[in-house]
Amino acid sequence: MGRIRVAIAGVGNCASALVQGVYYYREKGDPVGLAHPIVGGYGPGDIEFVAAFDINKRKVGRDLGEAIFEKPNNTIRFQDVPKTGVTVKKGPVLDGVGRYLKEVIEFSDEREVDVVEELKSSKADILVNYLPVGSENGSRFYAKSALEAGIAFVNAMPTFIASSAEWQTRFAEKGLPIAGDDVMSQLGATVLHKTLIKLLVDRGVKVDESYQLNIGGDTDFLNMLEQQRLASKRESKTSAVRAMSPYEMPLRIGPSDYVPFLENEKICYIWIKGRYFGGAPLTIDLKLSVIDSPNSAGVIIDALRGVKIALDRGVSGPLISVSAYCFKHPPVQMPYEEAKQRFLEFARGERER
Numbered sequence: 468m469g470r471i472r473v474a475i476a477g478v479g480n481c482a483s484a485l486v487q488g489v490y491y492y493r494e495k496g497d498p499v500g501l502a503h504p505i506v507g508g509y510g511p512g513d514i515e516f517v518a519a520f521d522i523n524k525r526k527v528g529r530d531l532g533e534a535i536f537e538k539p540n541n542t543i544r545f546q547d548v549p550k551t552g553v554t555v556k557k558g559p560v561l562d563g564v565g566r567y568l569k570e571v572i573e574f575s576d577e578r579e580v581d582v583v584e585e586l587k588s589s590k591a592d593i594l595v596n597y598l599p600v601g602s603e604n605g606s607r608f609y610a611k612s613a614l615e616a617g618i619a620f621v622n623a624m625p626t627f628i629a630s631s632a633e634w635q636t637r638f639a640e641k642g643l644p645i646a647g648d649d650v651m652s653q654l655g656a657t658v659l660h661k662t663l664i665k666l667l668v669d670r671g672v673k674v675d676e677s678y679q680l681n682i683g684g685d686t687d688f689l690n691m692l693e694q695q696r697l698a699s700k701r702e703s704k705t706s707a708v709r710a711m712s713p714y715e716m717p718l719r720i721g722p723s724d725y726v727p728f729l730e731n732e733k734i735c736y737i738w739i740k741g742r743y744f745g746g747a748p749l750t751i752d753l754k755l756s757v758i759d760s761p762n763s764a765g766v767i768i769d770a771l772r773g774v775k776i777a778l779d780r781g782v783s784g785p786l787i788s789v790s791a792y793c794f795k796h797p798p799v800q801m802p803y804e805e806a807k808q809r810f811l812e813f814a815r816g817e818r819e820r
């Protein structure tokens with residue numbers, strides 16, 4: 468099998484965990500922590516980073532292997548990364564940096580590069596978008612750049628691109644695959660919450676109300692203090708849970724506060740209230756604590772391998788199974804088990820998309 472040549476937009480905590488993870492699995496050769504050691508013949512170590520874009524002065528101009536450990540990134544360091552030979556280039560700022568991020572990010576004064584030309588000359592197969600929540604124009608800019616460079620696009624954040632009919636058509640017309648939106652962590656709040664709701668509904672419990680409150684101390688949570696930037700994130704997370712029930716229920720789901728000393732630890736509180744046989748009451752009150760960014764990287768390496776398989780097979784447009792399995796707001800929402808089965812069928816070549 469060949470390599471999977473990946474370009475990154477936004478060298479933040481998620482990019483850090485992804486880059487570290489690729490080197491970790493390449494070096495260790497031990498599949499512990501991976502849902503799928505091999506997908507369609509590709510291992511995590513087959514991912515190769517070929518281009519990266521950011522706007523932060525501390526990251527632009529640095530080798531990717533150094534930039535991932537620069538502040539304000541604060542995820543855990545679980546793997547040393549050598550120099551990658553990829554210099555982080557400056558992309559356009561657009562709406563990438565909101566009111567709160569401005570307080571912790573100093574803009575690079577380097578010249579903006581031509582992103583399409585950079586993508587072409589890097590011979591990237593896939594561009595993965597890790598821009599902050601609320602970067603609507605920024606995310607569309609990178610999606611359009613992928614289209615113009617003739618490469619695939621993976622949207623890890625909650626601007627609705629892979630799940631939008633207009634963008635699906637644009638990628639299909641160019642013969643390119645697209646997957647997204649908003650990566651669903653390996654064992655995070657969304658997959659846990661949706662699986663619990665599905666279980667209760669399957670077991671005949673009437674769910675009367677549920678909430679999911681999330682707190683963290685990284686720039687993702689700092690940025691999400693800005694309610695205007697948050698609408699798509701709330702919709703993405705809520706829609707994933709809502710889709711598990713055939714009836715409406717009061718739901719309140721989303722990022723809830725920024726607690727600086729938590730750094731990249733994310734804490735999630737899930738509450739569910741319902742009734743079962745004879746109207747007897749039931750409550751679930753659950754706390755989940757995870758390190759947020761490795762949680763997303765474990766799934767992005769599956770998405771990247773799924774998209775590379777599509778490229779190899781000449782499949783274009785929205786990847787239904789890859790997106791349903793790896794993302795919170797896919798083109799078609801599915802229960803976790805069904806999404807996983809379809810993803811594996813796609814990887815084995817038994818399903819077209």
Ligand SMILES: NC(=O)c1ccc[n+]([C@@H]2O[C@H](COP(=O)([O-])OP(=O)(O)OC[C@H]3O[C@@H](n4cnc5c(N)ncnc54)[C@H](O)[C@@H]3O)[C@@H](O)[C@H]2O)c1
Binds near residue numbers: 572
């Ligand atoms: N488990 C998870 O961590 C998880 C799960 C789902 C979705 N996401 C989403 O993934 C995205 C990335 O998360 P993160 O934790 O890495 O965030 P982050 O804040 O650590 O990183 C964002 C990066 O984008 C850069 N950036 C801002 N504007 C830019 C621009 N115009 N061009 C290029 N780079 C720009 C920032 O400088 C920063 O390096 C967020 O939208 C987040 O909500 C993360």
